[in-house]
Amino acid sequence: MRMRKKATSILLVLSMLVTLFASGITAFAATSSLDVKFSNNGSSQTAANTINANFQVTNNGSSAVNLADLKLRYYYTKDKDTAQNFYCDHAATMGPNSSNYTAVTSSVKGAFVNMSSPISTADTYIEVSFTSGSIPAGGTLVVQTRSARTDWSNYDMSNDYSFVPSSTYASTDKVTAFLSGSLVSGKEPNGGTQVIDPTIAPTSGTFDKAAPADLSTTLTANGNTFAGIKDLTKGTDYTVSGDKVTISKNYLSKLANGTYKLTFDFGVTNNPVYTVTVKGEQQPTDGLSVTIGTASGKAGDTVTVPVTFKDVAKVGKVGTFNFYVGYDAALLKAESVTAGDIIVNPAVNFSTQIKNGTISFVFLDNTIGDELISSDGVLANIKFTILGTAKTTTAVKFNEGGAFGDGNMSKISNVKFTDGSVAITDGGTALPVISPATATYDQAAPADVKVTYTANGNTFKGITGLTSGTDYTVSGTTVTILKSYLAKQALGTKSLTFDFGVAANPVLTLKIINSGSGNALSVKIGTAAGKTGETVTLPITMADVAKAGNVGTFNFYVGYDSALLKATKVEAGDIVKNAAVNFSTKIDATKGTISFVFLDNTIGDELITEDGILANITFEITGTQKVTTPVKFNEGGAFGDG
Known part of the structure; x- marks a missing residue:
């Protein structure tokens, strides 16, 4: 949805969907070959x-x-x-x-x-x-x-x-x-099977009483048997699901601030130890409640799951937020998100994006006061098509990250989240699914991409826009997308539709990277010189935009010494499209900071796609002594690709 120029007094905006700094990571597959x-x-x-x-x-x-x-x-x-x-x-x-x-x-x-x-x-x-x-x-x-x-x-x-x-x-x-801890070549001197100590990953975690959350770690037993966490009660203090152990926030919240060593008992000499750091203070019970609802249906049905707000008045209304909802894309297909009745002027103030099993929600009262969320009720409705055929209940839950601001654009520190679910009943029309639904092709290590489909009574007709035998091959239920086709694709994200002749055809999201050439986006602040009373312009430039898969969103902060410089204006550069809608900044002269926010509100048509000048900052020099003063990036902020 389109949003007008972002109001620049927001303190929270916005942890973005994907940080580019992870884009160069190769997906490794353990093998014994x-x-x-x-x-x-x-x-x-x-x-x-x-x-x-x-x-x-x-x-x-x-x-x-x-x-x-x-x-x-x-x-x-x-x-x-x-x-x-x-x-x-x-x-x-x-x-x-x-x-x-x-x-x-x-x-x-x-x-x-x-x-x-x-x-x-x-x-x-x-x-x-x-x-x-x-x-x-x-x-x-x-x-x-x-x-x-x-x-x-x-x-x-x-x-x-x-x-x-x-x-x-x-x-x-x-x-x-x-x-990965397993013997794959050679024989050990004793001629027997290696006895490998069990491990856990991660080996530490931090519990913040101000934002209580369970802590989890994954067991690698290496042939040993997990007997439990010493001095803790299974089912009350922690739970075990497969190889995942979850330490309850209810148990952790009772601990005094400090560091604790939890021994994972496998009955061996070198039992792994999980280090917990407890910090913070518990927040008062009053706060904003954000709840995902529930729904039920059978395969092929369309269901609506509401997201609701409660206790809005207790937190001084809501002026801005961003948060993320996750779901199992193998069981549910998110079709659309519509604003609820508590959002005023949603065409301007509210936007969402559905991507790879995650839905992002963004709200900003662009009037800064006249269109706040001021009442309890339905914030948004998510429409899902049920893909799963087996009887089960699948979670629709809040992902980590995000933030909320009140009517004064100050952070709401106490937000209670309640996850929802969709109950899938027996029967219905089974829809086709593919696994995996996302994949990465690395030009630096070219390899075919294999996808397995489950037709569920439907017939696979091919990949839309691709040629069977040339771009991909089919063997049984395995579709192999050939590296000869993938090598010709530009860096970035590509969606491939697997055509089964149904309304909800499964889609493979394919990311093309080149780990050998480096995919990190480069953002630089320029330099200038002058004397007291003069006005100078510092450009902020972006490079390697194409390698990063274009830029769809960002927020970051620039700091300067307000005793030596006075920031007078910020103007969008020529690589920003439709800046009046997609780009905004705010100068805080008291703190000596400038915030920069960009969001392609078309979700694809107005991305930043080329290198060049992102913005120009105009400063008046107020210092009188000969000195070089930095204009630098502050901590915080994030960037999202196309």
Whole structure:
């Protein structure tokens, strides 16, 4: 929906849908299709002051392997307790046929680990790990390492498990590789199955009494059995669902502020520990209540779920907000969102966007006082088409993020959220679904994109606008979108409709990135010079807009020293389309800050699509001393792509 020029006195606007800084992340897939070879530079000397351990790892899988998940081990007897040093002389990854050489030496780490069950040929292993990088599908990793004692005395390698003289990289089961904690190559010295300690991720969390929320962590049992959190009661203090453990906010709210160690009991020596930091003060019970309603229906039905406000008067009315609602896109299809009767002039003040299982809600009283939300009632109605066929209840819930402001545009700190749901009953007309509904194609690591469909009695006719056999292939219920087609697509987001001849055809949201070239948006503030009383103009520019997939929204803040400069005006640059509607700023001379807000209210037709000047700030120089004063970005704000 269209909104007029944003009023510039908002303090909260707006945590955006997607931060661009995550756009360059490769989606890694764990695989066991690794071929590991070893070389020790051909040395057959069993008495030497250096252990040469070189590895060649080839990824024969169809997806990139995250180096942070990979560990390589060389087993030996250390002979005596003398400190040791690890050196990495060289490490690099290459694509198929030695393409796309990438040095990763700086990401290599080495550790000397004492074995818990030593044997005659091994009591220690060198573990080589990585902090970053990836092996592309069909690519290779080469790592060349050395280890030596600090006194450079000799090792006796005659009885070392992994001592295998070889001048070239050769296959051996005497060194091992672990991926995500699982043994995927080689044999351990004991000849048995590795006993791996259980882990949890994350290992810490912060509970804020001012904004109470459950804390969750994911278990990786590694063959062990989770017995519970020591000194806590299952079902009351925490719950377990599959490998996810959720610590209740009701339990956490009773703790005094401070740090707590919660032991996750697996009956092993090294039980993982979750560190909880409790802070803040509980807010008064009075506050704004925001509730998502419920609905029910069968497959193919259209249902309406209301979002309501309560206790609006208690918080001094509502002048602005943004928040996000999430749902399972495999079970529900959000068709539309309409403003409720408590929103005045929604065509100007209210907008929403449906994207990838998330709905964003944005409100700003552009009159700054005359069109506030002043009564309880229905804020908005969400219309869903039910896709799921199995009898279940699926959540429609508030996502993290967002903020609310009262009639004075001050933050409403106490907001109570209540999630809703849609109950899916038996029967109905089953609609087709696809999995996954979103995918990423990385030009730096090209690979086909595979999608599986469930027809539910319908017939797959093809992908709208694409040619079967050329752009994609079909085998059974698996549709493979070919990398030869994907390589021709521009960076950004593309929607592909899977045509089953029904009203609610499933859509694949495909993001095209290039992790090799870098997709980070660049935003810079320019410079100027002058003397007291003069007026100068500083441009703010954007670069690499196309690499980031265009810009659909942002908010950020610029700070300056108001004792030396007086900001007199801000004007939109030539890359901002329809600035009167989509762009707004506010100068706060008291704080020495300028806020910048942009939202393409057409949701697609007026994106920022090119590099250039975003805005020009005009300053009057008030300082009298010769000095250079910064004009800089303040903390906070976010950017969203097209």
